[in-house]
Amino acid sequence: DAKTTQPPSMDCAEGRAANLPCNHSTISGNEYVYWYRQIHSQGPQYIIHGLKNNETNEMASLIITEDRKSSTLILPHATLRDTAVYYCIVRVAQGSARQLTFGSGTQLTVLP
Amino acid sequence: SAVISQKPSRDICQRGTSLTIQCQVDSQVTMMFWYRQQPGQSLTLIATANQGSEATYESGFVIDKFPISRPNLTFSTLTVSNMSPEDSSIYLCSGRLAGGSHNEQFFGPGTRLTVL
Numbered sequence: 267d268a269k270t271t272q273p274p275s276m277d278c279a280e281g282r283a284a285n286l287p288c289n290h291s292t293i294s295g296n297e298y299v300y301w302y303r304q305i306h307s308q309g310p311q312y313i314i315h316g317l318k319n320n321e322t323n324e325m326a327s328l329i330i331t332e333d334r335k336s337s338t339l340i341l342p343h344a345t346l347r348d349t350a351v352y353y354c355i356v357r358v359a360q361g362s363a364r365q366l367t368f369g370s371g372t373q374l375t376v377l378p
Numbered sequence: 379s380a381v382i383s384q385k386p387s388r389d390i391c392q393r394g395t396s397l398t399i400q401c402q403v404d405s406q407v408t409m410m411f412w413y414r415q416q417p418g419q420s421l422t423l424i425a426t427a428n429q430g431s432e433a434t435y436e437s438g439f440v441i442d443k444f445p446i447s448r449p450n451l452t453f454s455t456l457t458v459s460n461m462s463p464e465d466s467s468i469y470l471c472s473g474r475l476a477g478g479s480h481n482e483q484f485f486g487p488g489t490r491l492t493v494l
Contacts, residue, residue: 309382309470309485310421353420365411365472366483368421 270354275373278348284341286372288354291335297358299330300366301339303350310353310368313339344376380405380475382486390492391461398457399489401471406451407484409474412444415488416467424469427454461493 271289278284290299301313314321314328316337321328327340341348353371385400401410410427425433425446433446448454458465471486 307488309472309487310483311485312482315482351420365409365423365426367423368413370420 270356270369272352272354272369272372274370275375277375277377278341278344280346280376280378281343284339284344284348284374284376286339286341286352286354286374287336288339289336290354290356293334293356294358297356299328299334299337300355300357301326301328302353302355302366302368303348304353304371305347305350313352341374344374346376346378348374349376350374380407380473380484382471382473382484384469384471384486384489386489387487388490388492390494392494393462395461396457396459397461397491398455399469399471401454401456401473401486403452403473403484405475407473407475408451410448410454411472411483412446412454412456413470413472413485414467415470421470424456427456458491461491463493466491466493 298315298317300315302310303313304310314323314326316328316330330337351371351373353368355366381404383402391397412424413421414424415421423436424439424444425435427433427446427448429448443459445457468488468490470488472483474483
């Protein structure tokens with residue numbers, strides 16, 4: 267699976283959009299971009315995933331560049347409960363037996 | 379979706395003893411995994427728990443230290459054997475649903491282990 271690079275930490279004001287970047291310059295054509303987050307003292311939680319089109323769900327939006335070498339997770343209206351470590355993970359396509367491999371992630375702190 | 383529970387949620391153990399952590403999933407999962415998360419660190423995969431056969435261990439982890447069982451599609455155990463303070467970590471169980479649309483992995487809340 268391709269390696270990802272994320273900033274170690276970011277701050278965001280409550281109510282504002284949080285934009286979390288991820289670089290995955292060695293991504294292969296059949297690899298998806300997944301985002302998980304881990305709130306303190308909890309297990310990781312799935313947020314969203316995508317292949318090449320932008321995706322949106324009730325939690326977040328995922329913007330993937332045209333060359334697929336980077337992506338941005340957007341939390342449109344961050345709340346204090348969004349404070350967590352956010353992991354960007356690139357892995358092979360649907361149906362794979364491979365597990366998720368976690369990097370160091372980005373610690374997002376939402377400030378009141 | 380799937381809900382994963384773990385027992386115990388935390389424990390404090392003496393050096394040289396062993397602890398068995400239980401993982402129960404409320405749905406049948408094709409794959410089950412055990413991760414370790416050392417203080418302030420990211421998650422590291424220990425092994426994939428295979429139903430009815432020996433677990434598949436990642437580099438740096440061995441069966442004698444971390445024996446794993448998976449008797450059915452919804453249950454697994456991880457034993458941390460002959461513990462030392464370096465084994466103090468959070469141990470997380472994870473599962474992937476059978477027929478899941480995008481290989482989403484679900485995680486338990488973790489077992490916080492402190493070895494004295």
